[in-house]
Amino acid sequence: MSKMSVLAAIAALALVTAAAADTPQPIALEPINHAEAELIIVRSDGTKQSYTPAELETLATYRVRTTTPWRDEPADFDGVLLSDLLAQSGLHLEDAIKVIAENEFSTIMPRALWETVPVLIATRVDGRAHTRRERGPIQVVIDMDDYTASPIAGEKHLVWMVARIEAE
Template sequence: MGSSFLLRLVLTLGLSVLSVAAAALDKPSGPVVLTVTGKVSQKNAADGARFDMAMLEKLPQHSFTTRTPWYPEPMTFSGPLLRDVLKAAGAQGRQLTAFALNDYKTSVPVEDAYRYDVIVARLLNGQPMSVREKGPLFIIYPFDDLPELRTETHYGRSAWQLKTLQVE
């Protein structure tokens, strides 16, 4: 391959990334299930980026099966990667505070979203999660993939009934 071809390829890919990053975030048409506040550049509301379930479903979906302290058997979690949600909101911070419907809150380093395939799970074993079943959203780490994730610290960063991510 010639250097001019590589240059054109890099420029094309770069412009494509810029156009995706510059795309405005749609407004939710259904009930808001997640709000990303704080240091975000892609706002669709005064308080930040709001997502309904359909918006989260449009992001690339991922699944993994893992054991957790909360279920007796391994469970399959599915949803967008946390890093994809942060990119969609234009998050520009280093720390997240996750808030749950039950007033639980936990700190999650943004680095975790890029280092591990952390999912904002919207499905448990292929089914939507009710609030009673820790839903509708659950930040979950792939605990079985890496022994370093099977710690109280990472279990504590997993927030079920997730409603808000504040980017700091």
């Protein structure tokens, strides 16, 4: 094997690793004491379903290491995928959803967003329970590379202190 071939193989491996690090990685989370919080899902027929952070974590959990517009240093965000949550709640076929924060901030997310970009509903940061002062307890997080590459994703979609998700 020539020196050039070895270098090419190393470069390819580094690229694959980097690509893998950018996408949400499945992770098994140990139970912790979460801050008191509640996420209410409101379906189009008006029925509701409530999730605590711990209940959310019964879905498949993932980790994303990324910065946010308010964090210069990257952090490990753990949580569940919005697409999984919507699928479980029966909102995955909606054209759009409305996400409302505890401080009454609200935004509309189109279906194309969660179908094309892995959107994480983060319940932990750096292994700790997510607090309000860290924009928790429930925060919408998108890997910064995906966020930058997506023509749909915007800062308004990175909602912190998420309280409700409604069918739009």
